[in-house]
Each structure stands twice: as C-alpha cells, then as structure tokens.
Amino acid sequence: MVINRDFTKGRINIVSDKYTLQEIISQTDAWLEAIQTVEKKHTDIRSIDLSGFDQIIFLGCGSTYYLSLSAAALMQSLTGIPCRGFPSSEIFLSPEVVFPKKGKIALCAISRSGNTTETIRAIKFFRANFDGKVIAITNVDNSQLANLGDLNLIIPGGYDKSVAQTRSFASMYVAATTLAVIASHRTDLHDAYHSIAEVGERIIHEYNPLAQRYGEDHDIRQLFFLGSGVNYGLACESSLKAKEMSLTVSEPFHFMEFRHGPISMVDDHTLVIGLLSDDKIHHENAVIQDTINLGAKVLTLNEENAIINFSSHLPQTLRGVLYLPVLQLMAYYRAKSFGLDPDHPRNLSAVVELKY
Numbered sequence: 001m002v003i004n005r006d007f008t009k010g011r012i013n014i015v016s017d018k019y020t021l022q023e024i025i026s027q028t029d030a031w032l033e034a035i036q037t038v039e040k041k042h043t044d045i046r047s048i049d050l051s052g053f054d055q056i057i058f059l060g061c062g063s064t065y066y067l068s069l070s071a072a073a074l075m076q077s078l079t080g081i082p083c084r085g086f087p088s089s090e091i092f093l094s095p096e097v098v099f100p101k102k103g104k105i106a107l108c109a110i111s112r113s114g115n116t117t118e119t120i121r122a123i124k125f126f127r128a129n130f131d132g133k134v135i136a137i138t139n140v141d142n143s144q145l146a147n148l149g150d151l152n153l154i155i156p157g158g159y160d161k162s163v164a165q166t167r168s169f170a171s172m173y174v175a176a177t178t179l180a181v182i183a184s185h186r187t188d189l190h191d192a193y194h195s196i197a198e199v200g201e202r203i204i205h206e207y208n209p210l211a212q213r214y215g216e217d218h219d220i221r222q223l224f225f226l227g228s229g230v231n232y233g234l235a236c237e238s239s240l241k242a243k244e245m246s247l248t249v250s251e252p253f254h255f256m257e258f259r260h261g262p263i264s265m266v267d268d269h270t271l272v273i274g275l276l277s278d279d280k281i282h283h284e285n286a287v288i289q290d291t292i293n294l295g296a297k298v299l300t301l302n303e304e305n306a307i308i309n310f311s312s313h314l315p316q317t318l319r320g321v322l323y324l325p326v327l328q329l330m331a332y333y334r335a336k337s338f339g340l341d342p343d344h345p346r347n348l349s350a351v352v353e354l355k356y
C-alpha cells in the first residue's frame, strides 16, 4: 500500500523542532512494518506454542511498561492464557509477587532501545531461575535485547530519535497485537488488521487540527485519561506523553475507578479524555457525564459517537493503536504552546542505563 503523505500541501504544518511531530505523523509506516515483521515469524511463533504456557509475563519500563499492561490484557483476552504486565525491575526486585509457585512461564520483554538495564537484567534473572521462553520486542536490531529472545521481533522503522516514545510505542504495540492475533489462531482478525495503517493515516490528517486546538487550550490545567480493559495501558501511555512533553499534571485511571476519589480533583480547568470502548460504553459514558456535570471539558475517542471517531470498521480488539496518534499530537502541541521542546523533555534521557 502506498500512503500519500505530502504534508507540504496537507494540513499538517511542520514547525521548527526536529523529530517528534515527524515521528508521530509518519508512524503508520512503522505499523505496517511491525505487522510484516511479526507475520514473517509466524512459524517461529507457532513453534513456541504459547498455549502450552500457564502464564505470560510482559515487561518493560516507562512507556514500554504501559505497553506491557495493554499487551498482556490483549493477549489474555484473545488467547485465554493468563497474562500480566510488570515493570521490568519488579521481575528481579520482587519475584515473589511476579511469579506463581508452579507452572510454565513465558516472558515477553519490550524496549524501544533494547538496552534499558532493568529490562536486560530481568531477562537474565528469568533465564537463571526459570526454564521458559523469552520473546523480545524492540526497535533496535543491534541492541542487547535483540539477541536475548528465543523469538526476537525487531521493528527498526519505529525507532524514535525523540526522547518521548510515540512512533516506537505504537509500532511495538502493533507488533504485540499481531503476535496475540497469531497466537490466538484468529485468522479473521489477522486479515482485518491489514487496513489499520490506512485508517491511522486518515485519523492523523482528519484530527490534527482538533489535537492542536485542545493542545493549545491553556484554560486546561490538568488532564485525566480514562481507559478500561486493554485501553487502560493506552490511557497510561497517553497520560505519560502529556506529562513528559508538556509538563502538565496528568493521570490515568480505569473509568469506574475515577468516581472513587480522583473525581474530587475535577474543576472547570480539567480535561477528561475518555478512551471509550464498544462493550463497556454505557458505564464509560456515565462517568464522562459525571465529569461534565462538574465542569470538566471532555475529549472522547471511539469507533463512532465520540468526538474523535475512528470509523475503522475493525473489531474492538484491533483498534487499540488508533487511540494514540491524536493524543500524542495533543501533547506535542501543548508542549510547543508552552515554549517547551517536545524532542527533549525535562530531566529525561532516552535510555536508562544503570551503572550499579
């Protein structure tokens, strides 16, 4: 598929910072690369036979920890295999809360750089103490992680030069989704997923002006991102983008949890972003309405009947990545409107490599 991305004539005006905007708007190429990369490993995935494991543990740090939360939820919902997502450090710091006493465990380690010390250490700990398989997902092919897995899924085209992950997160999330689809033997989903990049491209163009409008609204002082099920990890990641890039107070919650305390924070300088679903929509909309009644502004995303409509005609399980680009753009524009450099968030480096 050829994607027409002539942004000189399009509605997206590239401004002075170097990487983040370009990475966000070019990400759908990396989605396609991710699908193709995982599909090529179809036979290897089948020979690992994840259905023979009692649990799959997904792990990463920061963005890739949030990716692990969503990937674990998606893998479990598609395959029925119990899955959990953990920060990499918990694997070796608190193994007693991570690993069940009995059963065969597989590990899926996710890292953009492939060199984050905690993630590498977690795999080494697992190898030393357990007999299970390791799957690695990364954007860097000469990284440590790229050689540590029994199965290595590498998507170089997703790599971000910016510190905050946008394209890289999305590309690795698409890889994790494709992995779950193949592991679940759902050929119907497999075929359907191929249209995801085209849909994503359309959403980026259609909603870029809206993302800019919300991002530049300085009447908004705090952000809450709500998501349930698979969408919770995506809400966490979207919230992290706003935090890192625009230094805005921003928190993620499960929809129904929001009424149990956090709702106290809502005022008329609050934006509540709802990553809505099909099957839980009744409850999710009720929470959104409660926040509107308290004066919040809202931004909702869903297949239809939301402010941002995907109109993808794809099943809910495949739509996760579609929530990301507009929320990444919103964080980007907010950062720019505050005079911040979205490529280099304060106090952050692209990789955390520990010396101890």
Ligand code: F1P
Binding pocket: 060, 061, 062, 063, 064, 110, 111, 112, 113, 114, 115, 116, 119, 163, 164, 165, 348, 349, 350, 351, 352
């Ligand atoms: C993990 C990570 C990034 C984050 C930050 C520090 O990196 O937490 O998500 O943006 O710059 O490192 P990785 O293991 O995915 O490369």
